[in-house]
Amino acid sequence: MRVITTPQPLARSRLVTSDSSPSPFRAIANPFVDIVVPVLNEEKILQSSIETLDEYMMENLPYRYQITIADNGSQDNTLKIAKSLAQNHQSVRVVRLVERGRGRALKQVWQSSQADILTYMDVDLSTSLDDFLPMIQPLVAGEAGVGIGSRLMKKSKTSRGFKREFISRCYNKIIKLTSRTKFSDAQCGFKAIRRDVAKRFLPKIKDNEWFFDTELLIKTEHAGVPIHEQPVTWIEDTDSRVKIVKTAVDDLKGLHRVNKELDNRSWLEKMALPMLLIATGALYLFGAMHNGMANSYYAAAVQAASQNWTAWLFGSLDAANYVSIDKPPLATMIMGLSARLFGFSSFSMLLPSVLAGVGSVWLLYSAVKRQFGFTSVTISAVTLMLTPVAALMFGFNNPDAILTFMLTASGYAFLRSLEGRRPLLWLGLAGLFTGLAFNTKMFQGLMVLPAMVIVYLAFAKPPIVTRFLHLMFAGVITTVSTLC
Numbered sequence: 001m002r003v004i005t006t007p008q009p010l011a012r013s014r015l016v017t018s019d020s021s022p023s024p025f026r027a028i029a030n031p032f033v034d035i036v037v038p039v040l041n042e043e044k045i046l047q048s049s050i051e052t053l054d055e056y057m058m059e060n061l062p063y064r065y066q067i068t069i070a071d072n073g074s075q076d077n078t079l080k081i082a083k084s085l086a087q088n089h090q091s092v093r094v095v096r097l098v099e100r101g102r103g104r105a106l107k108q109v110w111q112s113s114q115a116d117i118l119t120y121m122d123v124d125l126s127t128s129l130d131d132f133l134p135m136i137q138p139l140v141a142g143e144a145g146v147g148i149g150s151r152l153m154k155k156s157k158t159s160r161g162f163k164r165e166f167i168s169r170c171y172n173k174i175i176k177l178t179s180r181t182k183f184s185d186a187q188c189g190f191k192a193i194r195r196d197v198a199k200r201f202l203p204k205i206k207d208n209e210w211f212f213d214t215e216l217l218i219k220t221e222h223a224g225v226p227i228h229e230q231p232v233t234w235i236e237d238t239d240s241r242v243k244i245v246k247t248a249v250d251d252l253k254g255l256h257r258v259n260k261e262l263d264n265r266s267w268l269e270k271m272a273l274p275m276l277l278i279a280t281g282a283l284y285l286f287g288a289m290h291n292g293m294a295n296s297y298y299a300a301a302v303q304a305a306s307q308n309w310t311a312w313l314f315g316s317l318d319a320a321n322y323v324s325i326d327k328p329p330l331a332t333m334i335m336g337l338s339a340r341l342f343g344f345s346s347f348s349m350l351l352p353s354v355l356a357g358v359g360s361v362w363l364l365y366s367a368v369k370r371q372f373g374f375t376s377v378t379i380s381a382v383t384l385m386l387t388p389v390a391a392l393m394f395g396f397n398n399p400d401a402i403l404t405f406m407l408t409a410s411g412y413a414f415l416r417s418l419e420g421r422r423p424l425l426w427l428g429l430a431g432l433f434t435g436l437a438f439n440t441k442m443f444q445g446l447m448v449l450p451a452m453v454i455v456y457l458a459f460a461k462p463p464i465v466t467r468f469l470h471l472m473f474a475g476v477i478t479t480v481s482t483l484c
Contacts, residue, residue: 025142025194033065033136034115038105042123043077049123050085050092056129058091063140066115067092070105103212107205110198116140118198119147122189128233135230136192144228145197146220148183149190153231160236167248174252178259179218183227186214187251190232197225210247211254218258269374273365276378277358280385284357287395288350294397298332299349301325302397305336306344312336330439331399353401357394360408361385367412370419399441406437407448414452417470420461424470427456431474435481449478 035057039046050067057065069082071094082094095112097105110118117136121127127149138144151158152172158165168187175186191213197220207215221227263270293299297317305312308319315329316322325332334352342348361381368377384390393400410433417426430452437445453471460467 025139025145025196027142028116028140028194031063031116031140032114033061033063033117033119034068034110034113035065036068036070036106036109036113036118036120037123038070038072038102038120039074039078039082039123040072040100041074041076041078043074043081046078046081046123047085049125050082050089052125053121053129054089054091057132060129061133063117065091068109068113069094070109071096072102072105073098073100099208101208102210103205104208106212107202107208110193110195111202113195116195117192118195119192120189122237124237126234126237127188127190131190131230131232135190135228135232138226138228139192139194143226145194145225146217147192147228147230148185148217149188149232149234150183150185150229151188151232151234152184153229155231157231157233159234164236171248171251175214175218175255178255179222179262181218181221183217183221183229185229186217188232188234193220201225206257207254209250211251214251215254215258218255218262222262272374272378273362276365276381276385277362280361281354281358283385283391284354284394287391288354289347291346291350291395293346294350294395298325298335298397298399301332302335302339302349303344305332306339327399327441328439330436331402331441334402335397349397350395353394353396356401356405357385357390360390360394360405363405363408363412367415370415403437403440403445406433406440406445409433410437410448414456417456418460423460423462424473427470427474428477431477432481435478435484438482439484446482 035053037050037053042049046069050069054067057067067089069085069092071079071082079094079096086092086094095105095109097108106120117139119132119136121132131149135147135149139147150156151160152169168185172184172186175181187210193216201216201220201223204219205212205215217227301311301315301317304316304319304321308316308321310316310321311319312333313329314321315325315327315332317325335349338352339345339348342351361384364384365377365381368380390404393404410430413426413429413433417423417430419426434445434449434452439445456471457464457467460470462470
């Protein structure tokens with residue numbers, strides 16, 4: 001086996017994602033790297049790719065290495081070519097697997113390997129080999145347990161079709177939202193893992209197909225293993241035989257399974273929110289059904305909105321548009337849309353108020369849950385649900401129900417902006433909902449603005465100058481949504 005032992009200082013990783021304390025991994029003084037290349041019927045490109053890979057590693061990788069061709073049940077000349085490469089190249093070996101499945105191949109080869117750093121890459125070499133050493137260096141230094149190439153980071157240079165780009169971004173966004181992970185690209189065929197980490201987690205990975213990568217990343221991150229993300233240069237292989245849509249569907253099924261496995265909440269915690277929302281809806285709907293036409297003044301405006309679009313737009317008190325109500329029209333517009341959908345009645349008019357109550361409880365629950373435990377979040381949501389004035393308001397056609405929902409949404413978005421992730425987006429949404437609150441009941445909707453400005457300037461994470469710029473942006477959003 002050809003070995004390169006040229007000494008070279010290790011660059012420190014700047015892209016480690018972890019919620020845990022500094023990594024406990026020891027640095028590896030003289031690492032042995034196993035580069036696994038899973039193949040299935042790749043007779044056309046196998047020889048050129050392996051020769052290119054071997055030549056590059058021999059010249060640029062300062063560590064001992066071997067290239068393992070994992071033949072995943074090929075039926076063409078792939079195995080024959082692989083054996084020939086192993087005979088002609090001391091650093092190349094071949095592992096033959098009868099059963100197919102990329103995950104199965106990687107798990108089997110990695111578990112039997114004695115290398116310190118276990119890696120793999122796609123045989124088409126779509127990812128630039130110049131990104132390989134920066135990806136594994138944090139693992140060698142003990143700064144991370146897993147290293148991945150990412151096509152979705154700002155510094156990445158990716159060339160691929162719109163369909164594949166769209167599906168990839170949507171899939172990775174779903175992973176982040178459902179699994180609460182931080183890594184950006186789950187399926188780039190360019191990854192590495194320390195053997196001590198692999199020994200701990202590979203037995204826990206159940207998927208044997210394309211979801212193997214995602215399951216490994218989710219479970220290692222949830223366990224607090226630091227993951228190093230390396231922005232890569234990546235060019236799509238137009239001859240790829242991956243069935244993108246089918247793979248994406250299978251991955252979503254796997255994602256659902258893994259999230260269920262990692263969800264260690266009690267039955268009560270899992271069912272608390274659904275039961276709470278059902279109870280809220282039932283309580284407010286029961287009250288609404290006993291209110292008849294409620295406030296006849298606003299009922300007339302809703303009836304007019306259900307009959308005439310001009311009356312709907314301007315909040316007219318009658319369909320002939322002689323006079324408008326004394327409030328901005330947003331609340332009657334929403335109730336008017338409901339009346340148009342279901343026909344004008346007490347139920348259709350009051351349904352938006354009931355839904356606003358359910359939405360307000362949901363938003364409050366979500367906001368408190370992000371900072372406090374199950375007991376606190378349950379008490380806060382139940383308190384809002386059972387507050388007498390809330391029970392009355394969310395079954396009535398006054399604008400207060402819609403106003404409360406808009407202000408609760410504004411508060412939720414504002415609290416998210418203080419967390420430091422996408423503060424400009426969340427602050428902009430807070431401004432938008434505040435403006436919509438103004439269009440529900442005028443200046444009552446703007447009463448929260450001074451508190452938001454003071455809190456953001458005092459406690460937000462960005463530098464002070466950036467905080468002022470963020471508030472200016474949110475102010476523009478608030479002004480535009482107020483004047484609409």
